[in-house]
Amino acid sequence: MTQRVLIIGAGFAGLWSALAAVRRLKLENVAAGDIEVALVAPEAVLTMRPRLYEPAPAGMVAPLQQLFDDTGVRFIAGKVEAIRSTSDEVDIVAADGSRSTLAYDRLVLAAGSSLFRPEIPGLQEFAFSADQRDDAVALDAHLHGLAARPASAARNTVIVAGGGFTGIELAAELPARLRAILGQDADVKVIIVERAPDIGPDLGPGPRPVIEQALAELGVECRLGSAVAAIDADGLTTADGERIEAATVVWTAGVRASALTAQIPGDKDAAGRLRVANDLRVPGAGKVFATGDAAVAATDDEGNHTLMSCQHAMFLGRSSGDNAVADLLGLATRPYRQPYYVTCLDLGAWGAVVTRGWERKVWMTGSEGKAMKVAINGRVIYPPADSAAALAAADPALELSLQSRLAAANVE
Numbered sequence: 522m523t524q525r526v527l528i529i530g531a532g533f534a535g536l537w538s539a540l541a542a543v544r545r546l547k548l549e550n551v552a553a554g555d556i557e558v559a560l561v562a563p564e565a566v567l568t569m570r571p572r573l574y575e576p577a578p579a580g581m582v583a584p585l586q587q588l589f590d591d592t593g594v595r596f597i598a599g600k601v602e603a604i605r606s607t608s609d610e611v612d613i614v615a616a617d618g619s620r621s622t623l624a625y626d627r628l629v630l631a632a633g634s635s636l637f638r639p640e641i642p643g644l645q646e647f648a649f650s651a652d653q654r655d656d657a658v659a660l661d662a663h664l665h666g667l668a669a670r671p672a673s674a675a676r677n678t679v680i681v682a683g684g685g686f687t688g689i690e691l692a693a694e695l696p697a698r699l700r701a702i703l704g705q706d707a708d709v710k711v712i713i714v715e716r717a718p719d720i721g722p723d724l725g726p727g728p729r730p731v732i733e734q735a736l737a738e739l740g741v742e743c744r745l746g747s748a749v750a751a752i753d754a755d756g757l758t759t760a761d762g763e764r765i766e767a768a769t770v771v772w773t774a775g776v777r778a779s780a781l782t783a784q785i786p787g788d789k790d791a792a793g794r795l796r797v798a799n800d801l802r803v804p805g806a807g808k809v810f811a812t813g814d815a816a817v818a819a820t821d822d823e824g825n826h827t828l829m830s831c832q833h834a835m836f837l838g839r840s841s842g843d844n845a846v847a848d849l850l851g852l853a854t855r856p857y858r859q860p861y862y863v864t865c866l867d868l869g870a871w872g873a874v875v876t877r878g879w880e881r882k883v884w885m886t887g888s889e890g891k892a893m894k895v896a897i898n899g900r901v902i903y904p905p906a907d908s909a910a911a912l913a914a915a916d917p918a919l920e921l922s923l924q925s926r927l928a929a930a931n932v933e
């Protein structure tokens with residue numbers, strides 16, 4: 522009887538889990554048909570979520586069906602509605618509404634994360650986002666639609682609610698995007714509203730002077746220590762009563778793990794991520810591994826833990842897929858470790874800032890940093906189209922440094 526490793530999600534962690542699982546089966550000379558690697562997701566594409574702040578987000582995808590076919594991954598189109606870890610089954614809803622139940626022998630939860638939208642009046646109705654591809658496409662269409670409106674200060678103003686990583690990248694990109702739409706002479710205004718007293722509160726003090734310089738030179742205003750109280754069709758009101766008129770408000774403040782994590786027993790962090798063992802197994806849910814944004818794992822022995830980022834998801838995926846197969850075969854699993862950490866923050870037309878280490882010491886800035894960011898966004902995060910290269914790249918023991926990843930992607 523065929524056994525099954527089932528992966529939920531086709532994001533970075535899900536894709537690399539599937540490829541790592543297939544690779545391990547081949548290494549162990551498991552006969553075709555003995556163990557199936559199946560992946561369930563709404564569509565067989567990898568959304569380049571780290572790039573959704575850029576113009577033309579509709580094209581920020583990498584098709585996966587051919588790669589799945591070439592590597593022997595069974596793709597199942599649908600959305601997992603329920604996980605029953607006590608009976609090793611999931612319920613799947615297809616696009617046409619039909620339902621099915623699928624059993625698994627090992628499960629890899631790689632369902633990702635989504636933007637956190639608190640109960641702020643008007644946020645659901647009036648705020649845009651760049652969280653998922655559809656969200657970013659809707660924002661892009663709205664921005665282009667501004668050109669048909671009468672010129673006004675409100676039309677030319679975009680408020681970015683949230684001054685974290687995503688908010689900074691989007692705000693830094695917006696002046697050029699708006700002028701490309703409204704005209705180079707348009708008096709555009711981009712305002713970041715951040716409740717913390719500092720910009721990029723989670724990025725720490727290392728890159729902050731560079732960020733502040735870049736935003737100032739781009740003309741991006743920062744309203745710090747200011748929480749959002751309400752959003753409406755004409756702008757935003759802060760908790761201290763300030764009114765900012767704007768035709769566009771974009772919410773970027775915070776993410777939460779997929780709601781599917783709540784269906785798995787086990788401890789979770791404040792973002793809903795499952796706390797996993799060093800091999801990414803979920804304690805107390807023996808046949809379940811969690812990965813990517815659905816998991817919080819130790820990256821090293823120094824007390825650092827994974828962030829919700831593409832950088833960690835790709836390598837978490839390699840480890841979870843490999844370990845799920847190893848565990849199913851009765852082999853020893855290997856601990857996930859990712860000691861190399863780099864932050865690469867796009868700062869629009871100004872350039873970028875690249876830092877190394879968890880203390881985020883500045884490494885590159887300006888045009889040099891921008892070249893690195895373009896290389897990462899344009900090459901490094903895309904999977905190889907060739908099946909042999911993709912499986913080779915799914916080795917969890919590969920060198921993890923940024924330099925090695927750039928070299929593997931043939932980036933100078």
